[in-house]
Amino acid sequence: MPDYTTELAVMRQMMGSRDALVVFAERLALVNGIALTDPAALVARLRENKWLHGYCDPTLWPALAPFFGADFKVETTYDRKRVDDYAFGITRAVGAIAETGTIVLNDATTSRRLGALTPWVHIAVVERARIFSDLPEAVAGLGPDTNVIWVTGPSKTADVEGILIEGVHGPGVQIALVV
Amino acid sequence: MRFQQIDQFAAELKADTRAAVYDGSKKGHEKRTKLLFDEYADPDRLRRIAGEVKQHVVENLDTYLPQVEAKLKANGVIVHWAATAEAANQAVLGIMRARGATKMVKAKTMVSEETELAHFLEKHGMEALETDLGEFIVQIDGDHPSHIVKPIIHKNRREIATSFEENGLGAYNDDPQTITRRARHFLRHKYLEADVGLTGANFVSAESGRLVLVTNEGNSRFCLAATKCHIAMVGIEKIVPRDYDLALFLNLLARSGTAQELTVYTEYISGPKSPTQPDGPEEMHVIFVDNGRTEVLASDCRDILRCIRCGACLNVCPVYRQASGHAYRSVYPGPVGAVLSPLMMGDKFPQKADLPKASSLCGACHEVCPVNIPIPDLLLRLRNRAKEENVPSPGTPPMGAWALLASQPTAWRASLFGGKIINYLPTKLLPIPALRAWEAKRSLPAWRGGEFRKWLKTRKGRANVSPPAPSRAEAKKAD
Structure with a gap:
């Protein structure tokens, strides 16, 4: 069994002494994701695109509700029979990875797997202090949860003639709201 | 003159298909190289070490497999062992019947291609729907994938649009975005109706029993968010020793396979869903599949079991680019397939003994392999085996006279x-x-x-x- 350090698996010149949030936002943008820090900016973006009906984790809604206007319809219970009704889904992320622009979800933190997957727009609420620098650090921090998922940008495919199309089975728009 | 089968196939390939395969594989290769060399000072070191880790696993499977089994059981997973493709399929059928299940949604897994699981289940009255866009198209066309990572690299958008039309998925429209949206709309209801979600696993950590699954489309996540029972079919060689090793392998897999830094979805599954989570499987099964692997392990070509199914060797291979995947008549095409497929035939090795010979031994596959498999050496060993077993080799020039001269010094000098x-x-x-x-x-x-x-x-x-x-x-x- 070869002995090696996981530094080997860290991209060079990525983090340096830079702030993890800056790197995270930059890397997320490279995979066509969006990092925001202001809930008002999030609401403006949703309104602008007419994404007015969505699902929100009930534990997040009290803090977010004041930013949303009466033109929005937000449900805090998810009904799988109306999968196409939700234009957006807001759920908590347990963390993020700066190096790759990844958000980390797990069963304990994410209120509904489906709520984070089926809407066209997924908004993951990430705590700023929970951004890992790189993959080895994030692997070491997987924790005891039986289901952890790293999400790096919107769902995509290049199966048809190698042409990139976003929004295959999962979200076509991936937003991280860093708080 | 007769040619060996793979050459004959390549010679008759449609120009369209050849162009599609050539462009697709060339692009993939160029992006991969750029990414690796931009981001790592010595990318070769990564793949050498990854190769050593995987070789270590292959040579110690007898200790790692029981370790994984114990870990999975402790995590509440039901573990099955299947020596053959038939046994693996029967295990899946048994699980479905025991649950009264009739509908399965399937993520992409190469091992289920080996066992032809979807056909098998359909024959037994079950619905087994492929959900990866490429695999879905292959399924509705009654076709076979021609690339490990890009199953429909051989098809163009017009062919896809036609088959969507024929299968009632809307009037002819060959815009890739429209094709994708139609599949999205059709499949999301299928996930929600399904009883069972089937996936493979890219890696299994012996330390934690975590199954690691990488996808881009989100289909495997949908399978595991919508259904109540998860079945994972896993080749016995998929193990890595520790969680610690995963970062290294994930970095190499995404870059080698699709020239991404990381795939969109990387899932770590170590058991059924958490009790507090409303969505996801309450029951989880892992079926470890041998299907010829122990025979490969016993051969002098066991290095091929390191393979992590990235497809980089296909993309770089001059023979694959000209011949396309179907020329290999196997689940695994390209250089890896030229080694693995004949080996997995067991006694029927001669039927695919032409594959190792369809190579110029240029070594490009070895150079790009993320686990550093010396594919050209293995091809030579298999050629040797074919010779020893006297497998006929149509298309080989008559070398008898030359062999006679070259083996007798006096005649040679004369x-x-x-x-x-x-x-x-x-x-x-x-x-x-x-x-x-x-x-x-x-x-x-x-x-x-x-x-x-x-x-x-x-x-x-x-x-x-x-x-x-x-x-x-x-x-x-x-x-």
């Missing part, structure tokens, strides 16, 4: 001397038109037979030359 006659032949009067045409534009070099032997004699006693490199056979002994 022929070298006698060959001088060529210098005096009136080549313009050659009786064979093709040779005459060749000679009309070129001049035949003067016969130099025997020169090497003369030179060798005169260099006796010169000791200050470096020794020749060890032969493959010697190098193998040294290992």
